[in-house]
Amino acid sequence: MARYFEYIDQHKERFEQELFDLLRIPSxxxxxxNKGDVRQAAEFIREQFDQMGLNxxxxxxxxxxxxxxxxxxxxxxDKPTVLVYGHYDVQPPDPLELWETEPFEPTVRNGDVYAxxxxxxxxxxxxxxxxxxxxxxxxxxxxxxxxxxxxxxxxIGSPNLVPFLQEHKxxxxxxxxxxxxxxxxxxxxxxxxxxxxxxxxxxxxxQGPNRDLHSGTYGGAVQNPLNALCEIIAGLKDKDGVVxxxxxxxxxIALSDEERAESARLPFDEQAFKDSLAIGQVFGxxxxxxxxxxxxxxxxxxxGIWGGYQGEGAKTVLPAKAGAKISMRLVxxxxxxxxxxxxxxxVHQIAPAGVTVVVEEHHGGHAAMTDLNFYGLEAASQxxxxxxxxxxxxxxxxxxxxxxxxxxxxxxxxSILMGFGLNSDAIHSPNEKxxxxxxxxxxxxxARFFEVLAGVKA
Amino acid sequence: MARYFEYIDQHKERFEQELFDLLRIPSxxxxxxNKGDVRQAAEFIREQFDQMGLNxxxxxxxxxxxxxxxxxxxxxxDKPTVLVYGHYDVQPPDPLELWETEPFEPTVRNGDVYAxxxxxxxxxxxxxxxxxxxxxxxxxxxxxxxxxxxxxxxxIGSPNLVPFLQEHKxxxxxxxxxxxxxxxxxxxxxxxxxxxxxxxxxxxxxQGPNRDLHSGTYGGAVQNPLNALCEIIAGLKDKDGVVxxxxxxxxxIALSDEERAESARLPFDEQAFKDSLAIGQVFGxxxxxxxxxxxxxxxxxxxGIWGGYQGEGAKTVLPAKAGAKISMRLVxxxxxxxxxxxxxxxVHQIAPAGVTVVVEEHHGGHAAMTDLNFYGLEAASQxxxxxxxxxxxxxxxxxxxxxxxxxxxxxxxxSILMGFGLNSDAIHSPNEKxxxxxxxxxxxxxARFFEVLAGVKA
Numbered sequence: 001m002a003r004y005f006e007y008i009d010q011h012k013e014r015f016e017q018e019l020f021d022l023l024r025i026p027s028x029x030x031x032x033x034n035k036g037d038v039r040q041a042a043e044f045i046r047e048q049f050d051q052m053g054l055n056x057x058x059x060x061x062x063x064x065x066x067x068x069x070x071x072x073x074x075x076x077x078d079k080p081t082v083l084v085y086g087h088y089d090v091q092p093p094d095p096l097e098l099w100e101t102e103p104f105e106p107t108v109r110n111g112d113v114y115a116x117x118x119x120x121x122x123x124x125x126x127x128x129x130x131x132x133x134x135x136x137x138x139x140x141x142x143x144x145x146x147x148x149x150x151x152x153x154x155x156i157g158s159p160n161l162v163p164f165l166q167e168h169k170x171x172x173x174x175x176x177x178x179x180x181x182x183x184x185x186x187x188x189x190x191x192x193x194x195x196x197x198x199x200x201x202x203x204x205x206x207q208g209p210n211r212d213l214h215s216g217t218y219g220g221a222v223q224n225p226l227n228a229l230c231e232i233i234a235g236l237k238d239k240d241g242v243v244x245x246x247x248x249x250x251x252x253i254a255l256s257d258e259e260r261a262e263s264a265r266l267p268f269d270e271q272a273f274k275d276s277l278a279i280g281q282v283f284g285x286x287x288x289x290x291x292x293x294x295x296x297x298x299x300x301x302x303x304g305i306w307g308g309y310q311g312e313g314a315k316t317v318l319p320a321k322a323g324a325k326i327s328m329r330l331v332x333x334x335x336x337x338x339x340x341x342x343x344x345x346x347v348h349q350i351a352p353a354g355v356t357v358v359v360e361e362h363h364g365g366h367a368a369m370t371d372l373n374f375y376g377l378e379a380a381s382q383x384x385x386x387x388x389x390x391x392x393x394x395x396x397x398x399x400x401x402x403x404x405x406x407x408x409x410x411x412x413x414x415s416i417l418m419g420f421g422l423n424s425d426a427i428h429s430p431n432e433k434x435x436x437x438x439x440x441x442x443x444x445x446x447a448r449f450f451e452v453l454a455g456v457k458a
Numbered sequence: 459m460a461r462y463f464e465y466i467d468q469h470k471e472r473f474e475q476e477l478f479d480l481l482r483i484p485s486x487x488x489x490x491x492n493k494g495d496v497r498q499a500a501e502f503i504r505e506q507f508d509q510m511g512l513n514x515x516x517x518x519x520x521x522x523x524x525x526x527x528x529x530x531x532x533x534x535x536d537k538p539t540v541l542v543y544g545h546y547d548v549q550p551p552d553p554l555e556l557w558e559t560e561p562f563e564p565t566v567r568n569g570d571v572y573a574x575x576x577x578x579x580x581x582x583x584x585x586x587x588x589x590x591x592x593x594x595x596x597x598x599x600x601x602x603x604x605x606x607x608x609x610x611x612x613x614i615g616s617p618n619l620v621p622f623l624q625e626h627k628x629x630x631x632x633x634x635x636x637x638x639x640x641x642x643x644x645x646x647x648x649x650x651x652x653x654x655x656x657x658x659x660x661x662x663x664x665q666g667p668n669r670d671l672h673s674g675t676y677g678g679a680v681q682n683p684l685n686a687l688c689e690i691i692a693g694l695k696d697k698d699g700v701v702x703x704x705x706x707x708x709x710x711i712a713l714s715d716e717e718r719a720e721s722a723r724l725p726f727d728e729q730a731f732k733d734s735l736a737i738g739q740v741f742g743x744x745x746x747x748x749x750x751x752x753x754x755x756x757x758x759x760x761x762g763i764w765g766g767y768q769g770e771g772a773k774t775v776l777p778a779k780a781g782a783k784i785s786m787r788l789v790x791x792x793x794x795x796x797x798x799x800x801x802x803x804x805v806h807q808i809a810p811a812g813v814t815v816v817v818e819e820h821h822g823g824h825a826a827m828t829d830l831n832f833y834g835l836e837a838a839s840q841x842x843x844x845x846x847x848x849x850x851x852x853x854x855x856x857x858x859x860x861x862x863x864x865x866x867x868x869x870x871x872x873s874i875l876m877g878f879g880l881n882s883d884a885i886h887s888p889n890e891k892x893x894x895x896x897x898x899x900x901x902x903x904x905a906r907f908f909e910v911l912a913g914v915k916a
Contacts, residue, residue, distance in 0.1 A: 030771030092773055095670070156771055183675070197674060201772045210736035212553070212887040215759045216655060216857030217641070219787050220699075221752035223741035226760035226782075227691060234692030237685065239810070241678075278668035283681035283812035294679035301673045302684035303775050304766030309783060313488030313614055314659045314820040315550055316785055316858075317761050317886050324684075325767060327774055329677050352697070354741035362772040399674030400774075428775050429670040 004134040004447045012440060015130050016113070018048070019439065020106040022088070022122050023115040029065060029089035029156045038152050041088040041122075042066045045129070045150050052133035054148065060168070062160035065089065065152030069171075072132070072142045079454055080376075081145035083174035083413065084132075085403070086125025086181065087154035090117035091428045098430035111436055118434035120427035124180035124420050125150055127442035134447050143454035147174060154181075157201070157363020158403050165410040176376040177407045178449070180442065182419030185266065185393045187435075190384040190445075192377060193417035195296070195396030196404055198330035198367035200339045201303075204232065204347060205358040206322045212308075213318040223354025225322040226307045232357070233324060235350045236300055240286035241293075243300045243328070245346045251333045255296055263291050266393060276424065295396040299329040325362075329398060336364030336402075365402020370414045379456045380416045383449035387441050418445065462592040462905045470898060473588050474571070476506070477897065478564040480546070480580050481573040487523060487547035487614045496610050499546040499580075500524045503587070503608050510591035512606065518626070520618035523547065523610030527629075530590070530600045537912055538834075539603035541632035541871065542590075543861070544583025544639065545612035548575035549886045556888035569894055576892035578885035582638035582878050583608055585900035592905050601912035605632060612639075615659070615821020616861050623868040634834040635865045636907070638900065640877030643724065643851045645893075648842040648903075650835060651875035653754070653854030654862055656788030656825035658797040659761075662690065662805060663816040664780045670766075671776040681812025683780040684765045690815070691782060693808045694758055698744035699751075701758045701786070703804045709791045713754055721749050724851060734882065753854040757787040783820075787856060794822030794860075823860020828872045837914045838874045841907035845899050876903065 008015075027041035028034040042059055045068040049057040054070030068088070073081070093103035093116045101107040106115040113123070128148065135142045149172070151161055165172060185191035208225035209218070237243055255263075268291050274282060284293035293299075307322030309315035328339060344359040351357040370377065372394060384392040397417075404415045420442035426432045466473075485499035486492040500517055503526040507515040512528030526546070531539070551561035551574045559565040564573040571581070586606065593600045607630070609619055623630060643649035666683035667676070695701055713721075726749050732740060742751035751757075765780030767773035786797055802817040809815040828835065830852060842850040855875075862873045878900035884890045 030769070030773065032770065092767070092769060092771075094767070094769065098669070199674070199774070201774070203772075208737065211556070211884060211889075213735070214857060214886040215757075215761060215785060216657070216787055217855070217881055217885070218735075218752055219759045219856060220755055220757035221740055221742045221748045222735065222737060224759045226763050227695065227758075230688040230691035230760065230763070233685065233688035277671070277676075277680065279666065279680060279812060280814075281812050282679055283810070284679045290679045294676055297678055299673075299678035300685075301677045301682045301776050302688065302766065303673060303773060304768050304777070305684050305688070305763055305780065306768040308760065308762035309550070309552070310762050310764040311488070311550060311552065312490065313550075314661075314783065314785070315488065315761060315886065316657070316659070317549075318759050319762070322763065325772065327673060327772070329674055352741070354737060354739050356738075397675070398677060399672060423675055426669060427675075428672040428773065431669075 003138040005444060007134045007138045008440065008443050008447065015443065016436060019123060019126050020113065022126065023106040023117055024104055026104045027089050027152065028092050029153050030092055038065050038089055042068050042152055045088055048129055053136045054132070060164065062164055064160045067164055068150045069148065071147040073145045075142055075145045079144045080175040081147065082453065083172060083177045084128045084146060084148040085177055085179045086128065086150045087121045087152065088125070088150050089152040089155050090122070091155050095430060100431055108436065112433040113436055114431055114433045116432050118432050119421040119425035120432065121154065121181045123434040123439055124442065127180055127420060127439060128178065128446045130443045131446035134443065135450065142450055144450050147172060157365065159363060161403055162406050162410065165406060169410065172411055174411060174413050177413050177415040178418060179401065179404070179415050180418050180420055181401055182397050182399065182417045183421040183423045183425065184419055185395055187422060188388065190388045190390065190392040191395045191419065192380055192392045193397045193419055194370045194372055194394050196368045197398050197400050198334060198336055198365050199327060199400040199402060200330060200336045200343065200364040201327040201362035202340060202343055203360040203362060204229065204324050204326060207320065207356040208354065209320050212320050215316045215318040218318050222318060223352060224318055225355050226319055228352045228355045229307065229322040229324060231352050232347055232350055233302055241284050242286065243298065245342050247342045248298070248339065251335065252298060253332045255292060260292070263289065266291060266395065294398045296331060298331050298334060300326065302326050329400065330367050332367045332369055334367065336366060340364060365400050366405035368404040368408065374414050375456050376414065376416045376453065379453040380418050380449055382452045383445050386448050387445045461596040463902060465592045465596045466898065466901050466905065473901065474894060477581060477584050478571065480584065481564040481575055482562055484562045485547050485610065486550050487611050488550055496523050496547055500526050500610055503546055506587055511594050512590065518622060520622055522618045525622055526608045527606065529605040531603045533600055533603045537602045538633040539605065540911065541630060541635045542586045542604060542606040543635055543637045544586065544608045545579045545610065546583070546608050547610040547613050548580070549613050553888060558889055566894065570891040571894055572889055572891045574890050576890050577879040577883035578890065579612065579639045581892040581897055582900065585638055585878060585897060586636065586904045588901045589904035592901065593908065601909050605630060615823065617821060619861055620864050620868065623864060627868065630869055632869060632871050635871050635873040636876060637859065637862070637873050638876050638878055639859055640855050640857065640875045641879040641881045641883065642877055643853055645880060646846065648846045648848065648850040649853045649877065650838055650850045651855045651877060652828045652830055652852050654826045655856050655858050656792060656794055656823050657785060657858040657860060658788060658794045658801065658822040659785040659820035660798060660801055661818040661820060662687065662782050662784060665778065665814040666812065667778050670778050673774045673776040676776050680776060681810060682776055683813050684777055686810045686813045687765065687780040687782060689810055690805055690808055691760055699742050700744065701756065703800050705800045706756070706797065709793065710756060711790045713750060718750070721747065724749060724853065752856045754789060756789050756792060758784065760784050787858065788825050790825045790827055792825065794824060798822060823858050824863035826862040826866065832872050833914050834872065834874045834911065837911040838876050838907055840910045841903050844906050845903045876907070
C-alpha cells in the first residue's frame with residue numbers, strides 16, 4: 001500500500017480534529033457582522049498550508065474576503081498542473097431552532113459530523129489539503145504540480161474571484177481545476193459531475209402606502225403590497241411549473257435523446273426520494289423526469305418572502321411594503337445577466353396597479369459542462385475506482401458553482417468535480433452533515449488522483 | 459357655562475398627565491409576555507373609578523384579561539341607562555424602527571400625543587372616564603344612569619367578552635351602549651358612525667418537504683411552499699379586486715341607491731386621500747367608490763406573510779414551510795363563521811399539488827348597523843353640535859368592533875359610536891397619535907351627551 005495511504009490512516013484522528021476546529025469558525029460570508037470569523041477561517045487555512053510545506057503561501061486580499069493560496073511546482077514541466085479550488089465561507093445557519101446541535105459546534109452522530117459547512121465546503125475542500133499533506137509528509141513531493149486557492153465568498157456569489165483570476169492569470173495557469181463541492185450519486189455510489197446549473201438571484205420589493213394602515217379603515221380601497229407581491233410571484237410560473245417569463249427558455253440547449261436515456265438509466269428511486277422529503281408527490285416542469293427537473297432544466301424558486309405582521313396573534317394591518325428573494329437555476333446556454341433583465345422587465349409588466357415595484361439583482365453565474373472525454377476525468381474516475389471499489393457515475397447536478405464557468409473562461413481550464421458529499425447532507429439546511437468515512441475516502445481519492453494523473457497521457 | 463365644563467378646562471393638564479401614565483403601560487393583548495402590563499392597565503383604570511366615586515367598582519376576572527367595571531345608578535328609574543364601553547389593550551407596536559419616538563413613551567408634537575393606544579382606544583375611552591368624573595366632582599351626580607366596562611382583549615377579538623355579557627346580563631342591562639373607538643370624518647368635522655364592518659381573520663400554513671432544501675440540488679423537482687402560498691393568495695381575488703371565494707358575496711346586503719347618494723354627498727377629497735398615503739392611484743373592487751370600498755363593501759387583505767430566508771444577502775434555499783395571516787372585512791349580513799368555512803374550503807380547493815395546507819381561524823365578528831332614528835343618536839348629535847359648533851355627519855366605517863353586534867344580541871342595546879379620533883391617527887401603525895384638543899372636546903361632548911340625553915324623549 002502506498003505510504004501516503006498509510007499516513008492517511010495513521011492521522012485519521014488528527015485530520016478530524018483539525019476539520020472540527022475549522023467548522024467551529026462561523027465564517028458566514030452573507031452576514032457582515034461575521035467578517036472577523038471569515039478572516040479567522042482564512043488564517044486557519046493559511047497556517048495549514050505553511051505547516052504542510054506548500055510554497056508561496058499567502059493571503060491575497062480582495063475588496064471582500066481574502067483568497068488563501070499555496071503551491072507545489074516541482075513535479076516537473078512534463079507533469080500536468082492541477083489548480084485545487086474550494087471555499088472556507090458558509091451559508092447562514094438559520095432557522096437556528098431546527099438544529100439538533102449547535103451549527104458551529106461540530107458533533108459526531110453515527111459516523112457523520114454535524115455542523116454548518118461540514119459538507120459545503122469546508123469538509124470537502126479539506127480532503128485535498130490533507131491529501132497534499134500526506135504526499136509531502138511521506139514522499140517529500142507531489143507527482144503533479146499543484147496550486148491551491150481557497151476563497152471566502154462562494155456563498156455570496158464569489159464577487160471578487162473573477163477579478164482575482166484575471167489579475168493572477170499567470171500565477172494560476174493550470175491544465176485543470178479540481179473541485180470537491182458536489183455530491184456523490186448515493187452512499188457508496190461515487191459520481192463525477194460533468195454539468196452544473198447557473199444562477200440568477202433576484203430581490204423584489206413592493207411598496208404600497210407610505211405607512212402601515214389599519215385594514216378596516218383603509219382595506220378595500222388601497223392596493224395591498226402583500227397581495228400584489230403574491231400576484232406577481234404567482235404569475236412567474238404556470239400550473240405545470242413552466243416559467244412564464246418571455247424569452248426565459250430561448251437559449252436553453254434541449255436535452256439530447258442520449259442524455260435522457262443515460263439519465264433514465266441512473267439508479268434513482270423516486271419513492272425513496274419522496275419518502276426522504278416526506279412529500280406526497282413530486283412537482284415540476286411538465287414533460288420531464290424528477291432527475292431532469294432537478295439537474296438539467298432551469299427553475300424558478302422563491303427563497304424567502306416577508307411583509308406585514310409575522311408575530312403571535314392577529315394584527316389587522318394593511319402593510320406598507322413587502323419583499324421576496326427569488327432565484328432561477330439556469331442551464332447552458334442561458335445567460336444570467338440576460339435572464340435577470342427578462343425577469344425584471346416581466347415583473348414590472350405584471351405588477352398590479354397601486355404599488356411601486358423595485359427589482360434588484362443579487363449575484364448570478366453561468367451553467368457549466370465538462371467534456372466527458374477530458375483526460376482529467378479519466379484519472380479521477382480511476383482514483384475513485386481504486387478507493388471506492390467501483391467506477392463512478394457521470395452526472396449533471398442542479399447546484400451552481402458559477403466559478404467553474406469562470407475558470408474555463410479566464411484560465412481556459414476544465415473542472416473536475418470530485419464530489420464526496422451526499423444529497424442527504426442537508427447543505428444550506430439545518431443539521432448539515434458530512435460522512436467522516438467519505439472524508440477519509442475523499443482524502444485518499446484525492447491523493448490517488450494525483451498519482452494516476454501523473455501517468456495518464458494528455 | 460355648565461360647571462362640569464369649567465371643571466374640564468381647569469383640570470386639562472392633569473387629565474393629559476393621567477392619560478400619558480396610562481399610555482406608558484404596554485398593554486399589548488396579542489403578546490403573551492405582556493400579560494403583566496395588560497393587568498397593570500386594568501388596575502390603573504380601576505383606581506380611577508374608585509377615586510372619582512363610581513359604585514360597585516371591581517375587576518371581573520375572565521379566562522383572559524380582566525374587565526374593569528364601575529357604575530352610577532342613582533339618576534332615577536325614569537332616566538335612561540348608558541353602558542359605556544372601551545378597551546385598555548393595544549395593538550403590537552411593530553415595526554418599531556418606524557416610530558419617531560418610543561411607542562410607550564407618550565410625546566406631544568403640535569398638539570397631538572404620539573403613543574401606541576393614544577387614539578385606539580385608551581385616549582378615546584378615557585374621555586368618558588373624565589366626563590363622568592367632571593359630573594361627579596361638580597354636581598355630585600350624573601343626569602343619567604351610567605355603567606362602564608373597559609375590557610382588555612379588544613385587539614384580539616374580545617374572546618371572553620360575550621361570555622361576560624351573558625353571565626352579567628342583569629348587571630349590564632342598559633338602554634344604549636356608548637363607544638368611542640372610531641374616527642371623525644375629518645378634523646373639525648364630527649361624525650357618528652352608524653355602520654361597522656365585521657371580520658374573519660385566518661391563518662394559512664403551507665408545508666412542503668420535511669426540511670429546508672438546497673434550491674440547486676432539489677429546485678425544479680419539489681413544490682416550493684412559498685410559490686404555492688403565493689399561488690393560493692393570488693387565487694383569492696381577481697384583477698378587479700373581486701373576492702373569488704364561492705359564496706363570499708351571497709349574504710351581502712347591497713347598497714341602496716339612497717345610501718350611495720348619501721355617501722357621494724360626503725365631503726371626501728380623493729386626491730387628498732391619495733396624497734396622504736403617497737399612492738399613485740387607489741385600487742379596489744370594481745364598480746364602487748373609494749368611500750364605499752373602505753366602509754360598505756367586504757374585503758380580503760393579507761396582513762402578514764413569512765417563509766424562507768429574510769436576512770441579508772442571498773440564501774439559495776427551498777424552504778420547508780410558509781405562512782400568512784389573511785383577514786376579511788365583512789358587511790351585513792355576512793356571517794364570520796360561514797365566511798371562515800368558505801375561505802377554508804376554497805383554500806384547500808385551490809392549493810397546488812405537493813404541499814400540505816392547514817387553515818386556522820383567528821377571531822371574527824359580525825358587522826353592525828344602528829337605526830338612524832334611534833333617540834340616543836339624536837342626543838349624541840346635539841352634544842357634538844354644542845361642543846364642535848356643527849352637526850355631525852352620519853357615516854359607515856370600515857373598521858370592526860365585533861362586540862357592537864354582541865351588545866345588540868345579548869343586551870338588546872344599540873350602540874352610539876361617538877368617535878373623537880381621526881383617520882390620520884395611524885392606529886395599528888407606527889406613530890399612532892391622538893389630538894389633545896379632541897381629547898378635551900371629547901370629554902366635553904361626552905359630559906354634554908349625558909345631560910342632553912336626560913331630557914330627550916325615548
